[in-house]
Amino acid sequence: MDINDIKNQIFKDLEQEEKNNEESIENKENNQKIFINQTKEKIFGVNTLTEIDINMLKPFNENPFKLCSSEELEELAESIKDEGLLNPIILWKQEDSYTILSGHNRIEALKLLGYEKLDNTMYKIKENISLDDARLILVDTNLVQRKEILPSERAKAYNIQQKALIDKDTNRNIKNIFEDVLNTGEMAEDKDLYHDVTKDKKTESRMTIFRYLRLNQLITKLLDKVDEKEIGLAIAVELSYLDKDAQEEVFIYFFVDKVEKLNLEIAKKIRKEHKKMPINRNTLNIITEKMKKKKGNKQSYKINVKDIEEITDKSFNNEKEARDFILKCIKFYEENNRE
Numbered sequence: 001m002d003i004n005d006i007k008n009q010i011f012k013d014l015e016q017e018e019k020n021n022e023e024s025i026e027n028k029e030n031n032q033k034i035f036i037n038q039t040k041e042k043i044f045g046v047n048t049l050t051e052i053d054i055n056m057l058k059p060f061n062e063n064p065f066k067l068c069s070s071e072e073l074e075e076l077a078e079s080i081k082d083e084g085l086l087n088p089i090i091l092w093k094q095e096d097s098y099t100i101l102s103g104h105n106r107i108e109a110l111k112l113l114g115y116e117k118l119d120n121t122m123y124k125i126k127e128n129i130s131l132d133d134a135r136l137i138l139v140d141t142n143l144v145q146r147k148e149i150l151p152s153e154r155a156k157a158y159n160i161q162q163k164a165l166i167d168k169d170t171n172r173n174i175k176n177i178f179e180d181v182l183n184t185g186e187m188a189e190d191k192d193l194y195h196d197v198t199k200d201k202k203t204e205s206r207m208t209i210f211r212y213l214r215l216n217q218l219i220t221k222l223l224d225k226v227d228e229k230e231i232g233l234a235i236a237v238e239l240s241y242l243d244k245d246a247q248e249e250v251f252i253y254f255f256v257d258k259v260e261k262l263n264l265e266i267a268k269k270i271r272k273e274h275k276k277m278p279i280n281r282n283t284l285n286i287i288t289e290k291m292k293k294k295k296g297n298k299q300s301y302k303i304n305v306k307d308i309e310e311i312t313d314k315s316f317n318n319e320k321e322a323r324d325f326i327l328k329c330i331k332f333y334e335e336n337n338r339e
Contacts, residue, residue: 051117057091057107058099062135064156065142065149068105077109087145088124092134101126101134102141132164139164150227151236155215162213214240219247225255231262232335238267246270246279253284260288264334 068076089103100107103123110118126137139157143149149157211233215223217240225231231239239247250270254262269287270279277283305322309315316322 051119052091052098052123054107054110054115054118056098057118058097059104060092060099060101060134060138062160063104063138064160065104065146065153067108073105073109073112076105077112080106080109081113085122089118089122090124090126090137090141092129092137093125093127099134101138102145135160135164151212151215151233152223152227155212155223158209158212159216211237217241219244219251221251221255222247225251229335230255232264234334235262235264235267238264238271241271242274242279246274249279249281249284253281259284266291 067073085106087102089106090101092099092101126134129137139160143154143157214237215226215233218226218236222231222236222239226233226236239250242250250262253259260266266288269291270284273279273283273287303322303326305316305319308322308326312325314325316325
């Protein structure tokens, strides 16, 4: 090897060393950036990723809230198109996966609009949180942000909140409500003391939560009827004390065969008789027949129209108008379950 070959080899070695040093510096800088970004995410909740593939997002498998219908999704998509995302989508990062905690419907709407990526202004990352924390974020955000919540959704949401909060060290007022809601509710329902316990506003909120929690004891067919407003909340609570077979019999009798129309008085009687005998078509026939006879033996009462006008500040041209008004009030009262 002559002197020129040696010089060339030295130059090559120096160039390679310089290149290696540059790559090393670049790697250190990248690692430092990654560390800084991860620290920002953990401490400040700052999104440092630029984009996330929308198809990589997973739905939360315990989500108690139903997805919008196709028509509702189209309407939501139009709203996002016009106004943008008013609230960021909340994602739970676990290693390399992302689970949706808030924004299931918005994600579907974005897909309709042709979105393939979420930029960092559209989402917020939650990391290093427990499963219970994730459940609470999902429930809390949906209870606050949703305009309409079905009774079944509220029932499941309260159930998730109760289980997640019961052992959690927190001063949230809702935890204190959950801690004694069952005692208050069971006592009131068992002894028919609803009007007494709801004179206090705090107790009334406990009773409302208690009643929604009871819905979790209903079979799906009856729970659907509650969502469809064919069964009121108070009636649903009475039916929730029946076993599953008895509930199935009730569903067939009142909603499939439609032998009779279910009301609160009948529901209470069914619950009472359920303690003594199995509930089937024969016993339901006996119960409803007894209720008919009892209703037929009831006396009629007259109400002075002037009394109604004084209480309501309304005026009526005749008794029929007053009667129709009273019936509407009673119907509203029953549909809103004495709340």
